[in-house]
Amino acid sequence: xxxxxxxxxxVTTRSTASAPGNRPIRxxxxxxxxxxTGVVKLLRYNAEMLARKLDxxxxxxxxxDRSLKPQPSLGLTRALIVRDPLELAAxxxxxxxxxxxxGREPARTAILTALRNGKDVVTANKALLAEDGERIxxxxxxxxxxxxxxxxxxxxxxIIRTLREALAGDRHRAVYGIxxxxxxxxxxxxxxxxxxxxxxxxxxxxxxxxxxxPTLDIEGHDAAHKLCLLVTLAFGVMLKPHQVYTExxxxxxxxxxxxxxxxxxxxxxxxxxxxEDGAVEARVHPTMIPSRHLLSDVRDAxxxxxxxxxxxxxxxxxxxxxGQMPTASAVAADILELARRRVYDGRWAAHPLGYPMPAxxxxxxKSMDDVVCEYYLRFMAADRPGVLGAIASLLxxxxxxxxxxxxxxxxxxxxxxxxxxxxEARERDLNLALKEIQKLSVVKAxxxxxxxxxxx
Amino acid sequence: xxxxxxxxxxVTTRSTASAPGNRPIRxxxxxxxxxxTGVVKLLRYNAEMLARKLDxxxxxxxxxDRSLKPQPSLGLTRALIVRDPLELAAxxxxxxxxxxxxGREPARTAILTALRNGKDVVTANKALLAEDGERIxxxxxxxxxxxxxxxxxxxxxxIIRTLREALAGDRHRAVYGIxxxxxxxxxxxxxxxxxxxxxxxxxxxxxxxxxxxPTLDIEGHDAAHKLCLLVTLAFGVMLKPHQVYTExxxxxxxxxxxxxxxxxxxxxxxxxxxxEDGAVEARVHPTMIPSRHLLSDVRDAxxxxxxxxxxxxxxxxxxxxxGQMPTASAVAADILELARRRVYDGRWAAHPLGYPMPAxxxxxxKSMDDVVCEYYLRFMAADRPGVLGAIASLLxxxxxxxxxxxxxxxxxxxxxxxxxxxxEARERDLNLALKEIQKLSVVKAxxxxxxxxxxx
Numbered sequence: 001x002x003x004x005x006x007x008x009x010x011v012t013t014r015s016t017a018s019a020p021g022n023r024p025i026r027x028x029x030x031x032x033x034x035x036x037t038g039v040v041k042l043l044r045y046n047a048e049m050l051a052r053k054l055d056x057x058x059x060x061x062x063x064x065d066r067s068l069k070p071q072p073s074l075g076l077t078r079a080l081i082v083r084d085p086l087e088l089a090a091x092x093x094x095x096x097x098x099x100x101x102x103g104r105e106p107a108r109t110a111i112l113t114a115l116r117n118g119k120d121v122v123t124a125n126k127a128l129l130a131e132d133g134e135r136i137x138x139x140x141x142x143x144x145x146x147x148x149x150x151x152x153x154x155x156x157x158x159i160i161r162t163l164r165e166a167l168a169g170d171r172h173r174a175v176y177g178i179x180x181x182x183x184x185x186x187x188x189x190x191x192x193x194x195x196x197x198x199x200x201x202x203x204x205x206x207x208x209x210x211x212x213x214p215t216l217d218i219e220g221h222d223a224a225h226k227l228c229l230l231v232t233l234a235f236g237v238m239l240k241p242h243q244v245y246t247e248x249x250x251x252x253x254x255x256x257x258x259x260x261x262x263x264x265x266x267x268x269x270x271x272x273x274x275x276e277d278g279a280v281e282a283r284v285h286p287t288m289i290p291s292r293h294l295l296s297d298v299r300d301a302x303x304x305x306x307x308x309x310x311x312x313x314x315x316x317x318x319x320x321x322x323g324q325m326p327t328a329s330a331v332a333a334d335i336l337e338l339a340r341r342r343v344y345d346g347r348w349a350a351h352p353l354g355y356p357m358p359a360x361x362x363x364x365x366k367s368m369d370d371v372v373c374e375y376y377l378r379f380m381a382a383d384r385p386g387v388l389g390a391i392a393s394l395l396x397x398x399x400x401x402x403x404x405x406x407x408x409x410x411x412x413x414x415x416x417x418x419x420x421x422x423x424e425a426r427e428r429d430l431n432l433a434l435k436e437i438q439k440l441s442v443v444k445a446x447x448x449x450x451x452x453x454x455x456x
Numbered sequence: 457x458x459x460x461x462x463x464x465x466x467v468t469t470r471s472t473a474s475a476p477g478n479r480p481i482r483x484x485x486x487x488x489x490x491x492x493t494g495v496v497k498l499l500r501y502n503a504e505m506l507a508r509k510l511d512x513x514x515x516x517x518x519x520x521d522r523s524l525k526p527q528p529s530l531g532l533t534r535a536l537i538v539r540d541p542l543e544l545a546a547x548x549x550x551x552x553x554x555x556x557x558x559g560r561e562p563a564r565t566a567i568l569t570a571l572r573n574g575k576d577v578v579t580a581n582k583a584l585l586a587e588d589g590e591r592i593x594x595x596x597x598x599x600x601x602x603x604x605x606x607x608x609x610x611x612x613x614x615i616i617r618t619l620r621e622a623l624a625g626d627r628h629r630a631v632y633g634i635x636x637x638x639x640x641x642x643x644x645x646x647x648x649x650x651x652x653x654x655x656x657x658x659x660x661x662x663x664x665x666x667x668x669x670p671t672l673d674i675e676g677h678d679a680a681h682k683l684c685l686l687v688t689l690a691f692g693v694m695l696k697p698h699q700v701y702t703e704x705x706x707x708x709x710x711x712x713x714x715x716x717x718x719x720x721x722x723x724x725x726x727x728x729x730x731x732e733d734g735a736v737e738a739r740v741h742p743t744m745i746p747s748r749h750l751l752s753d754v755r756d757a758x759x760x761x762x763x764x765x766x767x768x769x770x771x772x773x774x775x776x777x778x779g780q781m782p783t784a785s786a787v788a789a790d791i792l793e794l795a796r797r798r799v800y801d802g803r804w805a806a807h808p809l810g811y812p813m814p815a816x817x818x819x820x821x822k823s824m825d826d827v828v829c830e831y832y833l834r835f836m837a838a839d840r841p842g843v844l845g846a847i848a849s850l851l852x853x854x855x856x857x858x859x860x861x862x863x864x865x866x867x868x869x870x871x872x873x874x875x876x877x878x879x880e881a882r883e884r885d886l887n888l889a890l891k892e893i894q895k896l897s898v899v900k901a902x903x904x905x906x907x908x909x910x911x912x
Contacts, residue, residue: 004910018617021484023502038767041711042626042767044627045766046626046627049627049692050625052692052694053543053624053692055621066637068633081823086798094668127631133809137808137809137813138771138813140806140808141812141813145806146806146808147808148808149808150622154766155780156621156623156626156765156768156769157771158617158618158621158623158772161617161618161621161622162614162617162618164807164808164810165614165617165789165793165809165810166606166617166618166789167616167785167788167789168509168789168792168793168810169498169785169786169787169789169791169792170498170507170612170785171502171504171505172790174912176601176912177907189844192711193654195483197509197568198760210817211753211878213789218635231819232809232816233809233810235819236505236508236509236810236811236815236816236817237816237817237818237819237820238816238817238818238819239821240725240820243727243819243821245824248525250461251904252906255834256832256834256904256906259834259862259873259875260832262862262904263832263860263862263877265832265908267799270909272909276822278820279820279822280819280820280821280822281820281821281822281827282819282821283827285907286904286906286907287908287909287911288832288906288907288908288909289908289910291911293912294750294753294774295912297750297753299580306912308912309612309785309786310501310779310781310786311494311498311612311782311788312612312776312782312785312786313612313614313775313781313782314773314775314776314782315613315614315771315773315774315775315776316772316773316775317774318750318771318772319768319769319770319771319772319773320768320769320770325766325767325768325769326767326768326769328766329572329623329626329765330625330768331625332624332625332626332767333622333623333624333625333626336624336625337621337623337624340804341804341806344804346803346804347802347803348797348800348802348803348804348805349804350596350601350602350797351620352592352593352596352602352603352604352605352620353589353688353692354619354620354621354624354689354692355691356597357594357597357693359692360688360692360693360694361692361693361694362629362693362694363687363693363694363695363699363738364693364734364735364736365695365699365735365736365737365738366582366736368701368731368739371737371739374783376712376715376716376719376721376744378712378715397618404719405718406718417711417715421716421719426800427572435640437823446705449711450708450712450716450723450741450743450744451742451743451744452740452744452745453632453726453728453743453744453745454745454746456630456632456745456749456751456762456764
């Protein structure tokens with residue numbers, strides 16, 4: 001234990017020194033389409049923050065893509081671009097291979113090649129992991145390497161880490177996932193507009209929310225792939241897509257959506273995994289869930305995974321499940337985690353606050369005076385003409401304008417509430433105005449204000 | 457690199473062997489109140505699963521508590537119980553110290569003692585971390601040890617790991633947290649019942665949802681403590697509670713709750729952290745948020761943290777923020793993570809699927825025939841008397857009973873929809889019944905059914 005502790009101390013001490021000592025972690029990217037380009041952007045725009053967290057720079061040193069043209073504004077120079085993903089996967093000067101080719105081959109061979117050559121791998125390829133995950137994860141374990149796949153389920157929603165780590169001490173009863181944005185978009189539109197499946201699908205295709213060939217999405221296969229990964233993480237069992245009962249949304253009719261509503265339900269394509277007495281239920285199908293349930297409020301292309309656990313009870317994880325930058329955000333988190341392992345020579349480096357301690361700065365706090373909000377205001381005032389005008393003009397003098405006013409009917413009471421909602425105003429100005437308003441003889445009590453966050 | 461890789465391979469290889477080789481990881485618990493007892497239960501009930509994930513047993517070897525009596529059913533024998541937390545924190549035979557004493561002292565000294573003596577620490581003590589975190593985390597770094605504090609914010613909601621790891625590649629603009637269950641319960645009840653603050657508070661105290669002295673909760677201080685941790689994780693800056701503008705909910709009046717509703721808002725106590733151009737806004741106060749926003753659906757004692765990030769956009773994390781087992785679940789996850797480091801002698805052990813590969817079993821799949829659901833059924837049938845009865849009796853013959861029926865007004869059309877909602881039924885029975893019903897001459901099309909998940 002003692003030697004061990006010393007080693008760990010040495011690692012931590014090194015980490016607390018400033019960055020220059022640590023060599024760059026070198027990344028090779030396979031496939032530079034939508035998500036790949038997003039990853040290139042994130043590595044570039046967040047370079048300083050990532051280096052601060054990692055205590056070393058992350059360096060993109062090669063991109064394999066059949067048709068990519070140089071984009072100097074993103075740092076994608078001609079020298080960086082290669083054509084053969086398998087060659088890149090084997091290169092000695094790369095630490096982490098990011099596979100965003102999609103599909104089965106050459107992605108599968110590239111990942112296995114990378115792992116056998118001592119690289120860690122990050123992938124968003126759920127279809128491949130669902131079909132060939134066992135082989136890939138075994139190969140990683142044999143070679144002491146890891147595979148990050150946060151982006152493969154829920155896009156940027158961190159459900160992989162949540163099930164693997166955050167809820168790791170708990171037993172799970174069920175996972176319910178809205179994990180296909182295309183289906184959720186179509187069902188939301190059908191429900192809110194009463195439209196036909198076919199009509200909404202066409203529009204989704206036009207708007208880039210559905211593929212030209214949408215089968216994988218609308219028939220539930222994509223959700224089934226993701227369910228395989230969720231079930232493995234939740235219950236510790238290996239599951240293949242052909243074992244998942246899979247039914248898509250193409251046969252849902254507007255009248256069923258309408259009847260569901262009437263009965264108090266919303267129709268969602270759910271990926272459902274349950275475990276009881278060691279037997280696993282795994283099914284993907286249109287499902288009616290109560291309209292009052294949080295999952296039913298997950299609209300359009302958003303994803304959410306709802307987990308039922310013995311100790312924790314219900315929890316839910318919500319966000320964008322697809323798209324360039326949300327998916328790239330998950331890929332970047334995986335890169336960072338695998339890179340940290342490299343920086344610390346394979347030792348487990350604990351940064352409980354996410355940054356090495358010396359990289360954490362004291363906060364520069366914005367004064368409340370400078371905070372800008374909309375405000376709800378309530379004045380208890382004499383029930384007399386001119387009161388509203390007097391209050392509004394004192395607000396106006398401080399540059400605070402009104403978005404709406406509620407005045408109750410005259411009641412004969414000595415004081416009645418005057419309620420106002422302001423446009424955005426600076427807190428300092430509001431406080432000054434309220435002080436002046438309070439001095440008005442018609443105002444009978446200390447004004448009440450509540451801050452509004454409208455655009456969150 | 458090569459030597460390094462071999463070492464990592466050696467670790468992985470060892471991990472793929474079966475468990476007996478690994479020594480137990482020894483845990484000392486400080487404070488065995490509500491949450492402490494929950495942790496004892498989880499370690500006991502989930503022992504097999506935890507050992508499978510860890511490849512080693514977790515062993516509770518001492519509990520320091522001034523007043524704890526032996527509870528043999530939980531394995532809390534007399535021999536396990538000690539009185540002095542500081543003595544326990546320094547004991548040579550303990551690997552991980554779990555601090556659930558709460559308050560400042562002796563918790564602070566116990567944690568520092570444990571770290572200096574080479575132990576890792578798990579704590580749920582947000583007040584202490586917010587005030588003294590800098591000292592504690594620096595001490596941990598100096599001694600190459602770590603501090604797990606997932607339970608300190610959001611109870612079982614994994615927001616600490618999410619900000620620290622899952623969203624680590626992204627920049628955050630804002631976090632909005634409903635992080636105090638007592639306040640959220642009171643505000644929800646005020647809104648749904650129109651009750652006074654004082655009335656609801658008293659009921660909450662009676663029902664154990666608020667402390668006898670509720671100041672820390674209702675005046676926003678608890679939320680401010682949590683916000684300090686959220687801001688550090690989201691923005692990489694150190695923040696103290698006195699820097700957080702803090703305003704509680706005790707002055708909220710029913711009329712303001714009602715007016716908020718009328719204006720399309722809900723009132724929530726939010727912990728808000730924002731960053732712009734290096735300046736941090738940190739404030740806790742009652743806030744009006746649009747009623748259509750997901751956060752406004754977070755009711756009663758539930759917590760949720762809503763994060764706005766550059767790449768990911770909006771994401772939300774929802775669950776129980778307090779209570780014995782939810783909080784214990786977060787503590788157990790931290791114990792598991794720190795224990796894994798011990799098992800692998802401080803090396804970073806990647807189990808991408810949460811379990812060592814050999815511990816993952818093939819799934820035993822429940823056949824769809826055996827799945828039990830409620831069902832929505834739609835039949836297109838002749839608009840004639842007796843149709844409903846014929847269908848219902850064929851369902852009944854298979855043991856399927858009806859929860860409700862919707863019949864449209866007679867329309868003169870050749871076929872009208874007959875809509876039924878069943879009670880729970882076995883899928884095999886449903887399929888058999890539907891086949892028989894389809895043969896009825898009055899039934900004009902293939903029956904439609906959609907599974908209902910009512911109790912998720």
